[in-house]
Amino acid sequence: MPFLQRTESVTRSAIGSCPDICVSLATQTVLSLEGYILARVTVVDYGGDILLDTLVIPRSRVIDYCAERTGFNESHFIAGGKIRSRISISRSSENLPGHILGFEITRQRVAQHLRGKVVVGHRLWVSLDALRLSHPADKTRDLATYFPLLAALPSSSDQDLQDGFPILVQEFMHRTIRKGFENSVEDARAAMDLYRSCRDNWEHLIAASFWPSLTPPREFFQCYT
Template sequence: MPFAHARDLAQRLLRNKVIVAYELWKSLDALRLQHPADLTRDLATYLPVQTIIGAEGDNGFQKLVQQFMNRTIRNGFHHPVEDARAAMDLYRSCATDWEALITTSVWPCLLPPEEFRLWYL
């Protein structure tokens, strides 16, 4: 499938949907997609988990999943489906608090890195 076709398909499927991921900006950048910021739930920017991630870099997601879900991921290799499932499970574990903050007009997340902000509407 040509990239342009895949990108258009992804854009249609994601329109008006909440997207959950870890370091979501990397996926948006790879697909060259813009998405409304209020329809994103990025675990890498969620303030309540920032103290857990700290300066872990590439291991931050693994550490979060291990600490909150008592589950090991990326054991020797990166598996996108495993990551997606872990991100959804982690989000579901804090969704009530996260969404409650949003309904009170409190955005509980940091901004994504400067060079990736163009992907957020």
Template sequence: MAGLSSNWKQLSSKISKPSSNNNNNNTTHYNNKKKKSHTKAKEDHIQNSLKNDKHLLQLKHNRVNKDGFINASPLEFTLWTTIGNNEIKKENIPTTDNTINKSEKDRRKELGKIVAIDCEFVGAGEGRLSHLARVTIVNFYGHVVLDQYVQPRLRVTDWRTWVSGITPWHMQFAIKFDDARARVEEILKDRVLVGHALENDLDKLCLTHPKSLTRDTSTFPPFRAVSSGRTPGLKKLVKQFLDLDIQNGVHNPIEDARATMLLYRLQKNQIEAFAKSIK
């Protein structure tokens, strides 16, 4: 019986102690599970951060207060509050921000038949060629209908942040060039296009637009007169004709697109007459 008892003790000892292989398997399974959990938590955190960053970016662009009202710049305020073809006068343009309320059903948010565009570029490729990195379109009332960061088609060698305002951080919100081009093309179809030095913007978008539907503030003779017949800078035109300051540091394509639209609306009848004369 003593021998039997001794063997039983040894057998019991082996049964009660898990093998080293089992220990390793259990540890590996636990570590893998912990790693997957950590990876998922990290991915969720990144996605939530992106959503929050994108939301904050949109709020910054629109300057939306908690109550839903918008602190409109003089450009946006004038465009939004001047209805239809009512005349815009330089002396009636405010010099400070004013609060406006853009309700969801306001028809001034609709795309309409006249839009203004502005683009920002970065340096890409070995020759640091200009490539599209952001495109913005506003409607007749200055409401933003498209504001999209775009992935440059070549490796960026100069972000030109000091003037473009674009950094690598913004590229997490960027779409592919072909997608951006398609969106712009759809918006511009059969619409009057307003802008400043439009040839450059359209060239970088690899698009063309009918001359009969193009209104370029850089080619309008009364605007060119302030630069002795040369191509005037948008900043100079806005100061001369609207008595406002823009492009103080980093350029904002929303501001620039609204500026060209306001210049167009300020001289709408004359610009339309000029456009017809050069067909």
């Protein structure tokens, strides 16, 4: 398994001197006839600046916009590059992106931003699966599986890992996220901030030939190379 191999291309000193090799990825999904599908994706750089943030035209018929979680409704997903309405989200200073893209062009643009980079996030397998992308396992830094962070959660079940991101951010960053609806910009920035706070120790362990994270769920192994 690639998760248990030593990372040779990424070391603590490399990331310390070249933070541009890191990006953070976050997505939001809605429920379709095919299951959960991509609705919004955000990629930010090491400093939290937005590289990509877009809504995504659903690739199959949506049966539930999961409004209680996302705040989305049908009017947010219309073709033609404009959004008819906006919603309130957890950061009053952040609005929805002012455009919408098709799934394939979104997938291509995200792939360009991730190529050759260390990708940070929480439950990255969910985002990669929604995007139908894969990424080298040794170039992922998943906050949901990093042993020192897991110790802050009451248990390590998948449900706890899913709901535990705001807990991790509150515990280690003393910051509250998702006070209202989910916001992929907020999530991506919080993930990068949390990674930066424990980066030195994380990269030191990897450079010492120890992979300090759990493996992702088996059903998502195809998301990693």
